[in-house]
Amino acid sequence: MAKSIDVSDLHIYYGDFLAVEGVNLTVKSRSVTAFIGPSGCGKSTMLRSLNRMHEVIPGARVEGKIVVDGQSLYDPSVDPVAVRRQIGMVFQRPNPFPTMSIYDNVLAGSRLNARRLKRSEADAIVESSLRRANLWSEVKDRLGRPGMGLSGGQQQRLCIARAIAVEPEVLLMDEPCSALDPISTSAIEDLIHELKTEYTIVIVTHNMQQAARVSDDTAFFNLKAAGQPGRLVEFNPTRKMFSTPDEPSTEAYISGRFG
Amino acid sequence: MTSAPMVLSQARLPRWAPALVAVVSLALAGLPALLSGWGPVRWVFAAVAVFLVAMPLWSRLVEGRRAAVDRLVTGLIHTAFGLAVTPLVWLLYVVVRSGAPAINGEFLSVSMLNVIGAEQGGIFHALIGTLLITLAAAVISVPIGILTAVYLVEYGGRSRIARTITFLVDVMTGIPSIVAGLFALALLMLLFGPAFRAGIGGSIALSLLMIPTVVRSSEEMMRLVPDDLREASYALGVPKWRTITRVVLPTSLAGLVTGVVLAISRVIGETAPLLVVAGATDGVNTNLFDGRMTTLPVFIYSQYASSTPVGYQRAWGGALVLIALVMVLNLVARVIGRIFAPARGR
Numbered sequence: 001m002a003k004s005i006d007v008s009d010l011h012i013y014y015g016d017f018l019a020v021e022g023v024n025l026t027v028k029s030r031s032v033t034a035f036i037g038p039s040g041c042g043k044s045t046m047l048r049s050l051n052r053m054h055e056v057i058p059g060a061r062v063e064g065k066i067v068v069d070g071q072s073l074y075d076p077s078v079d080p081v082a083v084r085r086q087i088g089m090v091f092q093r094p095n096p097f098p099t100m101s102i103y104d105n106v107l108a109g110s111r112l113n114a115r116r117l118k119r120s121e122a123d124a125i126v127e128s129s130l131r132r133a134n135l136w137s138e139v140k141d142r143l144g145r146p147g148m149g150l151s152g153g154q155q156q157r158l159c160i161a162r163a164i165a166v167e168p169e170v171l172l173m174d175e176p177c178s179a180l181d182p183i184s185t186s187a188i189e190d191l192i193h194e195l196k197t198e199y200t201i202v203i204v205t206h207n208m209q210q211a212a213r214v215s216d217d218t219a220f221f222n223l224k225a226a227g228q229p230g231r232l233v234e235f236n237p238t239r240k241m242f243s244t245p246d247e248p249s250t251e252a253y254i255s256g257r258f259g
Numbered sequence: 260m261t262s263a264p265m266v267l268s269q270a271r272l273p274r275w276a277p278a279l280v281a282v283v284s285l286a287l288a289g290l291p292a293l294l295s296g297w298g299p300v301r302w303v304f305a306a307v308a309v310f311l312v313a314m315p316l317w318s319r320l321v322e323g324r325r326a327a328v329d330r331l332v333t334g335l336i337h338t339a340f341g342l343a344v345t346p347l348v349w350l351l352y353v354v355v356r357s358g359a360p361a362i363n364g365e366f367l368s369v370s371m372l373n374v375i376g377a378e379q380g381g382i383f384h385a386l387i388g389t390l391l392i393t394l395a396a397a398v399i400s401v402p403i404g405i406l407t408a409v410y411l412v413e414y415g416g417r418s419r420i421a422r423t424i425t426f427l428v429d430v431m432t433g434i435p436s437i438v439a440g441l442f443a444l445a446l447l448m449l450l451f452g453p454a455f456r457a458g459i460g461g462s463i464a465l466s467l468l469m470i471p472t473v474v475r476s477s478e479e480m481m482r483l484v485p486d487d488l489r490e491a492s493y494a495l496g497v498p499k500w501r502t503i504t505r506v507v508l509p510t511s512l513a514g515l516v517t518g519v520v521l522a523i524s525r526v527i528g529e530t531a532p533l534l535v536v537a538g539a540t541d542g543v544n545t546n547l548f549d550g551r552m553t554t555l556p557v558f559i560y561s562q563y564a565s566s567t568p569v570g571y572q573r574a575w576g577g578a579l580v581l582i583a584l585v586m587v588l589n590l591v592a593r594v595i596g597r598i599f600a601p602a603r604g605r
Contacts, residue, residue: 051494053490053493053494056489056490056493058416058417081493081496081497081498082496083496084493084494084495084496085495085496086496088494088495089490089494091487091490091491091494093487095485095487095488095490095491096491097488097491097492097506097510098488098510099506099509099510099512108491108492108495109495109496109497111505112492112495112497112501112502112505112506113495113496113497113498113501114501159491162491162495163494163495166495166496
């Protein structure tokens with residue numbers, strides 16, 4: 001079952017440096033939430049804190065609360081590995097495992113955790129994940145070939161298939177289309193529309209049209225000023241955000257007049 | 260506003276120009292070589308000097324300054340390459356020429372037990388000794404080395420203990436091999452009494468020399484694994500230790516194997532520590548934990564020290580076998596690296 005995420009009064013630090021300040025927002029279940037804003041304003045940092053990938057970077061820490069399904073993610077008793085099993089992530093650059101075939105890449109979540117799968121189960125998971133990632137018809141005859149042999153767009157869809165093969169509750173996407181051509185981008189946007197019926201999706205994007213096309217809610221992040229921490233400027237349904245935003249700076253950013 | 264026509268082409272020397280200059284240089288240098296009776300080495304050196312002056316000069320006149328500098332540096336680099344490769348080729352040539360006559364089936368399959376004077380002896384005991392002692396050294400040092408590298412790359416970060424380990428490993432790299440041998444000897448003496456000699460002592464000494472090499476090379480290789488892959492694995496809910504064993508190590512496997520083989524190549528030719536701690540014997544000893552054991556380098560040393568023609572002959576033969584062993588190891592490492600290189604099919 002897809003879950004909603006409640007973020008309250010979240011501060012994110014890298015060592016002593018405060019990167020993101022005072023974020024409050026709610027990601028609704030079975031919807032797409034887009035994070036937009038200029039580079040360096042903390043969108044990706046914010047996204048990574050949602051499945052505790054943030055703390056992979058040495059010195060990074062979080063204050064405040066993120067509550068998923070009634071549980072606080074940063075409670076001392078919470079196992080970050082368990083969090084990441086429920087909240088999957090797709091990265092900006094496609095990163096299939098170079099030692100694995102396409103088939104094994106899709107199953108990586110199970111294989112790396114040494115979960116035993118029957119051959120028929122494994123085949124079923126691979127096929128359904130690749131079908132949902134719109135990649136099946138392109139690779140079904142070469143599942144044994146290395147994942148690195150695919151094109152950039154195909155690799156990214158392979159990474160999405162890998163992320164949904166473990167059946168997470170939430171899917172986080174960090175600029176999944178920034179390295180892709182318009183055709184692959186459109187394929188992935190279609191995919192996001194389909195996935196929305198089963199998953200809660202959060203996507204970071206630099207592409208305003210993309211945010212408008214795929215998302216239900218949009219969060220606009222910005223720096224207070226140069227050298228200051230990033231903060232959430234406005235969080236509203238996408239339709240309102242792109243027609244009558246509450247904040248003048250949101251309108252300025254969306255319409256291309258910055259600041 | 261008028262502008263000068265764009266000039267993109269300029270005079271170039273023909274492709275065969277360097278070859279022509281080389282031939283002319285050899286001929287020019289040959290003249291004094293003939294007159295004053297230089298050997299071939301001085302002749303070649305003189306020809307190289309002539310080439311390094313003539314080629315850039317001609318190029319300067321025809322092609323201009325930048326091309327001339329390019330020709331000069333190209334010439335210097337090739338000279339440096341020749342200087343670097345000559346000793347290696349020469350060494351191989353001499354060892355093969357002197358060692359090949361000694362090699363025959365018996366030389367490889369019998370030991371020196373009860374061999375007197377110029378009778379046919381063999382290196383079988385030394386071959387067994389080298390293989391066993393080096394294998395045991397690898398068994399000791401590869402796990403320690405790779406696990407140390409795993410700690411340094413994945414867990415240590417920039418902590419005080421990680422920096423201390425790195426420093427100590429660097430210090431260890433500089434330990435003279437004889438000191439490692441004396442250390443192993445002292446260790447065995449403390450544990451088993453003063454008269455104790457065993458091959459395993461040699462393995463301990465060699466592993467002291469191997470560990471820093473293995474740590475350093477494995478560390479480099481594992482740092483080359485992109486963080487993207489680690490993050491991809493974490494994001495699938497894979498714990499850190501599985502990420503290391505299933506993603507980081509396999510991805511860097513080819514490099515790890517190469518590093519280990521290089522470390523083995525480095526210690527397989529060690530003489531001093533083995534002479535001290537494993538001693539020398541004429542017979543075959545397959546028990547690492549009891550009795551003296553001869554290795555190839557020690558065999559070469561003792562045969563050479565006998566100062567007899569047949570001893571020299573055996574020493575050259577042993578040297579050739581040792582070099583062949585190291586080359587085979589390197590080839591095996593390359594094949595393994597090729598097999599395990601990333602982007603393999605299923």
